[in-house]
Amino acid sequence: MFHASTVVNNTLYVDGGELRQIAATNSTSYGKVAATLPTTVASIDLARPWNNANHSIWRHIAKPYATLATSPPSLNSGAIFSNGSSLWLYGGSINRLPNASQEVPPNGIWRYDLGSSDWSRAAPSGEPVQRLVKGSNIDASLSRAYYLGGTKDPYSDPAFLSTRDAEPYAVQGLLTFDKFNQSFQNVSTVGMNNAGTMIFGFMTSISSIGSQGVLVAFGGITSDVGASWGGLKENTDSNFLLLQDISVYDIETQRWHQQRASGDIPSGRFDGCAVAATASDGSSHSIYVFGGWGSPVTQRTDGNVYVLSIPSFTWIRVTLDTDPRNGHKCHLMGTHHMLVVGGCLPTGFNGRPDRGVEDCDTGPKFSQGLGIFSLNSHTWTTDYDPGAGANPYQVHASISKVIGGTETGGATKRTPDVGFSSDDLRKLMSSNQQNSNGSVTNTTVSEPPNAQPKPKSSRPLSKGAIAGAVVGVTVGALILGIVLYLICHHRQSHRKESSTIDRSISRPWQPVLFNEIDAAPVGHELRSGTLDDNCAKMWQRQEVSDAAQIYEMATRSRSHELPAHPGSQTAKILPPDTLHPGLADGKKGPGQNTSQQRTAKK
Numbered sequence: 001m002f003h004a005s006t007v008v009n010n011t012l013y014v015d016g017g018e019l020r021q022i023a024a025t026n027s028t029s030y031g032k033v034a035a036t037l038p039t040t041v042a043s044i045d046l047a048r049p050w051n052n053a054n055h056s057i058w059r060h061i062a063k064p065y066a067t068l069a070t071s072p073p074s075l076n077s078g079a080i081f082s083n084g085s086s087l088w089l090y091g092g093s094i095n096r097l098p099n100a101s102q103e104v105p106p107n108g109i110w111r112y113d114l115g116s117s118d119w120s121r122a123a124p125s126g127e128p129v130q131r132l133v134k135g136s137n138i139d140a141s142l143s144r145a146y147y148l149g150g151t152k153d154p155y156s157d158p159a160f161l162s163t164r165d166a167e168p169y170a171v172q173g174l175l176t177f178d179k180f181n182q183s184f185q186n187v188s189t190v191g192m193n194n195a196g197t198m199i200f201g202f203m204t205s206i207s208s209i210g211s212q213g214v215l216v217a218f219g220g221i222t223s224d225v226g227a228s229w230g231g232l233k234e235n236t237d238s239n240f241l242l243l244q245d246i247s248v249y250d251i252e253t254q255r256w257h258q259q260r261a262s263g264d265i266p267s268g269r270f271d272g273c274a275v276a277a278t279a280s281d282g283s284s285h286s287i288y289v290f291g292g293w294g295s296p297v298t299q300r301t302d303g304n305v306y307v308l309s310i311p312s313f314t315w316i317r318v319t320l321d322t323d324p325r326n327g328h329k330c331h332l333m334g335t336h337h338m339l340v341v342g343g344c345l346p347t348g349f350n351g352r353p354d355r356g357v358e359d360c361d362t363g364p365k366f367s368q369g370l371g372i373f374s375l376n377s378h379t380w381t382t383d384y385d386p387g388a389g390a391n392p393y394q395v396h397a398s399i400s401k402v403i404g405g406t407e408t409g410g411a412t413k414r415t416p417d418v419g420f421s422s423d424d425l426r427k428l429m430s431s432n433q434q435n436s437n438g439s440v441t442n443t444t445v446s447e448p449p450n451a452q453p454k455p456k457s458s459r460p461l462s463k464g465a466i467a468g469a470v471v472g473v474t475v476g477a478l479i480l481g482i483v484l485y486l487i488c489h490h491r492q493s494h495r496k497e498s499s500t501i502d503r504s505i506s507r508p509w510q511p512v513l514f515n516e517i518d519a520a521p522v523g524h525e526l527r528s529g530t531l532d533d534n535c536a537k538m539w540q541r542q543e544v545s546d547a548a549q550i551y552e553m554a555t556r557s558r559s560h561e562l563p564a565h566p567g568s569q570t571a572k573i574l575p576p577d578t579l580h581p582g583l584a585d586g587k588k589g590p591g592q593n594t595s596q597q598r599t600a601k602k
Contacts, residue, residue, distance in 0.1 A: 273330030281409030334389025
């Protein structure tokens with residue numbers, strides 16, 4: 001629990017957190033619950049069949065220790081990213097167990113080379129990065145990872161810890177990590193929700209929506225920027241982000257969209273997990289949500305599995321379970337299995353199973369903290385076969401009966417019940433570029449309910465009618481060209497015959513002859529010269545205009561490569577210490593001089 005994990009190249013990697021086991025006798029931790037700190041990165045080869053009760057499935061990457069400043073740390077609630085050849089450890093805070101060291105390691109990101117088996121301190125470029133904790137993170141691809149929101153914690157930053165009475169506080173921002181360039185970019189989360197903050201929220205990615213994919217975030221806890229984490233009203237509903245409010249981030253435009261969902265909406269919760277799977281034809285995307293911690297007042301914790309179907313933004317409860325869980329991570333394993341890693345049983349509002357063995361897992365469902373849920377059958381299992389796990393994802397009947405279609409797709413409900421919040425979001429949801437099988441799909445989302453109705457079409461034209469229309473248009477264009485030629489020729493002949501006319505007498509240009517051309521791209525150019533000059537140059541200007549339009553289109557197609565304008569919605573947010581500079585020089589920050597309530601969750 002409180003760990004970080006990722007799945008890349010059919011391998012699960014788990015770092016940090018706490019390992020809890022039931023001891024034969026009382027230990028120095030929590031009665032018969034022995035808590036230890038892992039000193040390795042654990043891994044499982046998912047390309048081989050395995051059972052969650054088999055201890056031999058684990059492999060370990062050692063973390064050699066020399067000094068605090070020169071050794072890779074093991075922290076709580078951090079993140080681990082990978083591109084298949086390297087691992088990066090980011091974020092987290094020190095463990096608060098009685099037998100754990102209370103020294104906070106220096107800020108930094110550690111990299112492990114899977115080929116050479118060497119650890120080193122990474123030196124990422126781009127935005128100055130501080131160590132955050134309790135944010136949502138996802139390894140979206142081999143090239144990019146994301147870390148959303150979270151808090152700045154005294155136990156994650158040695159300078160902050162030395163500040164008297166310092167309290168954790170909420171921060172804004174979406175960190176984008178470019179793995180190949182080893183660079184960070186911090187994008188504003190203004191527009192994600194009212195405060196732009198999210199702590200312990202749910203986040204997943206869907207690569208086939210838009211040209212570069214989208215992130216979908218919801219749930220968790222929010223607070224004003226800089227507000228003390230200790231000051232959050234954790235035992236009320238006032239800080240819960242309701243799961244009817246969905247935030248969608250367009251990776252290409254770096255813009256947030258908000259959308260209201262409907263259906264069987266789960267109660268407010270945080271510190272759970274989500275994975276996404278796409279129908280074979282790309283007509284729908286199913287975001288599976290499991291677990292999380294609910295408010296003890298009205299938002300009760302449950303062990304159900306829910307699906308948020310996109311683009312209709314419809315919540316569907318697909319299981320009715322009695323095994324609640326929080327502090328775990330989820331990953332898509334193969335094409336249609338949700339792998340649940342770690343976690344514990346939430347008891348009231350106590351995140352740690354401090355009171356004994358009743359809060360520990362003893363059954364086979366989550367043996368060794370590993371759970372396997374089939375997205376095709378909607379059942380829990382204890383075994384995984386990578387051969388069967390490679391079969392295509394199938395939309396379960398409990399989903400298709402709500403959104404229409406079959407197990408391969410064909411969803412008929414593709415707009416939200418309340419309509420899309422904006423036309424830009426509607427267009428984004430209709431831009432499926434690639435489905436899960438890699439084939440291109442061009443699907444269009446139907447108009448929202450408040451759109452203007454389109455006129456009904458009449459019966460199809462016959463081939464003869466089509467041919468007649470083509471001939472008519474061609475003849476009409478030819479006649480128009482002859483008329484224009486005669487007009488120009490007449491004007492030029494008239495000018496030769498009247499060469500003795502006094503040129504000091506000017507004739508005003510009469511646009512009435514070209515009223516129907518005023519709307520053309522060259523219409524405004526007609527007024528800049530005489531009728532004769534414009535007759536001679538009209539076709540040339542049309543060609544230039546067409547070329548300019550082609551250049552403009554080519555330029556716009558590369559607009560995502562240009563840096564964001566400082567005044568746009570994608571302006572980068574200042575790092576937390578810039579928002580609160582007093583924290584860097586030993587002064588008190590937001591939330592200080594308040595009672596500290598540091599309850600670790602993950």
